[in-house]
Amino acid sequence: MRLVSFLCGLAALLVAVASPLDAFASWLLSMHMVQHLILTMVAPPLLLLGYPLLPVLSGLPRSLVSRGLGPFLTDPLVKKIGGLLVHPLVAGPLFMLSNVLWHIPYCYELALGSEGWHRAEHACFLGTAILFWWPVVQPWPARPVWPRWAMVPYLLVVDVQNTILSGFFTFYDRVLYPTYEAAPRLMGWSAIYDQAAAGAIMWVPGSIVYLLPAAVITVKALTSGGLARPHRQVATQKKLVSHSQVSSSFDLLKVPFLGLIIRAGWFRRLLQCVMFLLAMGVVADGFFGPQVSGMNLAGVLPWTHWRGCTVVVLLVAGNFFCMACPFTFARDLGRRIFPATRRWPTALRSKWGAVGLLVCFFWAYEFWGLWATPWWTAASIVFYFAAAILVDGMFRGATFCKYVCPIGQFHFVSSLASPLEVRVREPSVCAECRTHDCLNGNDRDRGCELSLFQPAKSGNMDCTFCLDCVRACPADNVGILATPPGRDLLYEGKRSMVGDFSNRPDLAFLVLALTFAAFANAAGMVAPMVAQIGGLRESFGVFWGEISETLYFLGVVVAAPLVAVFGCGAIARWVSGHKETLRPIVCRNAMMFAPIGFSMWVAHFTYHLVTGFTSAWPVLHRFAADFGMASATPNWGIETSMPEWLPGMQILLLNAGCLFTLWLLWNSAQRNAGRWTFWSFLPWGGLAGALYAIGVWILFQPMEMRGTLMQ
Template identity: 50%
Template sequence: MRGVLLQEPLPTKQGQGVDLTRLPWVGRFLRWRHARTALQIPLLLTAALVIFDGLTGPQLSPKNLAGVLPWVHWRGLVVLALLIAGNVFCMACPFMLTRRLARRFFPHGRTWPRWLRNKWLAAGLLLAFFWAYEAWDLWASPWLTAWLAVGYFVASFVIDAVFAGAPFCKYVCPIGQFNFVNAIHSPFEVAVRDPDVCAACRTKDCIKGRDGIPGCELGLFQQAKAGNLDCTFCLDCVHACPYSNVGVLARVPAAELWMDTRRAGIGRLSLRPDLAWLVLALTAAAFVNAFGMVSPVYALQEWLASTVGLGADGPAWGIIFVTGMLVVPVLVVGGAAGMTRWLTGTREPLLRVATRYTYALAPMGFGMWLAHYLFHFLSGALTIVPVTQSFVLDVTGKPLLGSPAWQLAALLPRPWLLPLEIVLLTAGFTLSLVTVYFIALDQWSDRRAAARAALPWVALLLILMTAGLWLLQQPMDMRGTMM
């Protein structure tokens, strides 16, 4: 069974509430075997247009599909989909179409190396991407954006041609890791309806597959699965289950972080420092990425350049990045873990304490991603109209869609944006507070001990909330628009 350990079923309340696969129109589509392909094809065509325009079109980012669609629309829609539904964009990922092509030519892949079966490589690639985004101004270069997309298609093809399963999704793809972590805040998850049906099942088709339908290639055995971590929403388990016992069920966001239970494909969260580091990196990146777009960062870069004697762009940004993404996160999380040990008197290793409580930072990070990305999306959503008009004009030589209306940009009035950003950031902060308390309560049954254990992390969250509020009120670059 692909080496997946069949753990005992986790406590569940599934079988009640909303199930998207049972809704009249949405459910019928999700139960359709080719639903994923139907979502992937439009995104594949969109990616092709982005690559074509990025390589051949105008290199002014706000006038190029490669400068607008990935950095304004796609990012905004990704976090919006995660907030409202779930990991929709992994489900519709066009890079997986290349996997099908690879499997046709290379049907017998090798096993992914055991020493790479963790998130360290993916976290490193994610950090490299965030550094390159600012250091090379990817948002301002349609040409580089196009080649980034090409590289993604090539990497997914090569890795899934050489190796069996879905190692690109689970262990490599930086976009996938962003979606996996932030999907824990989604209101829906792929889960079993009735645990008793799974207990009586002897074929385990959800993990093994049947009738040409693959089982879960990420090793998430439904009977022992909890939450959205590592789930691509591919729905293969939904189609493979002969009892129609798997659906897309409503749930409490972030609840999978509250208990340190062993779960399929992941194990115990407290024993996954690689996964905790991924959460920490994404949380830090949410603030550092936003800081890279506000006015004070330029003054800091100039000060670093004059003080250290390095260039004001790449080298100075490198110092800011390493400090904000590596040095500060490690120090503050290590300090908070040390304070938790001191306040509770536990002898648990510092790394394990840090690992367990770091997951509580994920909602805070997601709140910042939501506030930041939706600011750009809502400020520039309508730019797709003139950019598309310009693209058609460049390709055909005729204004078939009319002359580009470059005055179009914002979807919402600008005065509405800051209050909305503050609401989203506050929601993430609140969910992080709830999460850190329940993590502590899971470890310490005594409420006073749990409160002491959570106290350093509450202080850290207050610092992050303050930093976030300050960032949101700074003038921010209007990237992807003509403004």
């Protein structure tokens, strides 16, 4: 019965806010009144009769309930405030006040003229109604503060208020709300007739809703045992909680059908082939097609669609674009000619080279406007293929992926915040393994080319999702498992071939460069920054303007992060009196900025993906027509627009990244600074807050569109 009641309450809410009732609320006062009655008199008691707190708490993730909500729910102050709000002497007057205030013409007109105020009005009605009905229904864990019979006068007082208000609507001879006077007259009802009807609806059904429970309570009070409260919910709660404990970790490879496909070797080859063919198409069009970005595959597919899809997949799954990498496909083909016998020089076995290439790539992107020059885009892809074949043709393993590829580094760092990870399913199985096939390979399958030993691996750093280890493991003990995003960032210990984050300045700088570049790259596309950069060229001439632009870029992507993190590290060390050297403090905390940087990349690239998604069709059409595979002229006027929800989604992404980074920084400070946690956290938290503020400012500016003819 409780479930039915709760579902009916939800259905009532849906009818109130997402049905024609709402659509006609600004045309007919009577419709609007029905909507308000459902929000205040129907939905709240039904929801409360379903004892909602118990199933909601049981259904939420256990860690969220115990570590997130638990401390609040059991805090005496929160309990006291909650108890006060549902006390009949507070809840009743609040409900009546809300009813009366929102029906004052000024407030009512305000809600009719603004969607925001309209929502606030509904929230007020629903919120105060839940408080009002709470002492009447007394859902778990409510405790009666008044005797049961006292609910009868409580309901009657509110009914008197309802009667006075509805009587006013019914008998007043002028239209109270001018909006309804101007609205179309449906069903031939005049505005005054509509107002009287609204009053009657409020009066009759409204009074029934108050009087019916009053009557039920009275009858129960007059019969013996009618006031007993149910006590069964504690047992139910235990049962539900124990059920939620049973849940096991999600494994993508165990999903029927999909898991089999993903782990098959041909699946990766197929993905790589598709990406390789697309890359060839982009290169061909970039060199020989029209040199207008929005009309060329090289101006659209890599910069709008590939980048956008990559970050979305990284956010919701993991590093699947490294899995589909066309460069490693070409490299594997190249290895049939080049034997790859040498080992990568020891001095170069770090990320510094890749960091340098990454900075160069970002600079070239800004300086030469790669996205706007199809020829340069095509040349970059050709260069990339040549580098992959050459490096991996000479050196063993996946040297190119690990030490050279800037795109790979972007994926590695971003996938630190991904929800999926290639990981050992059952560690005890690996403890008995002597062959280490996941690392060394066997006759059938090759092992990890990046030398990641699964039992000692943690997180997604350096993992290309090639799944060689999955296929090589004879015990089938490696899967793609769900993991709390960012878990690896808090792990303090050695990881296979990655080591300890606090001892990897190259990794720390990689994360910092990517984080600051995320903001610099997005800022380079908003109107005020574009004007400022244009101003530099105008003021200093083309040559010196370009030099100052380069210096500006290097300042933001290289110097600013260094100054910021060493400054924060030094301040944190000084204020907390910490004895640890600066290097591990900086390295450890710099890694925690990966989520906020990634969130800015996602916010930025999804903007281009969403606003320019349709831009691929006319370009593909044109490309096909060039090869005689399509006849008609492409529709270059295809609609490209910014959906209303996009800015909100971008801000939410940035919020998530910032809060996540702050949480990681706090945890790191808690582990390493002891009683000086707050002071140790403060400068780092300030830096994350400053980046967030810059990010919000960027998102609020008009941004250029990519890959479209409307720029």
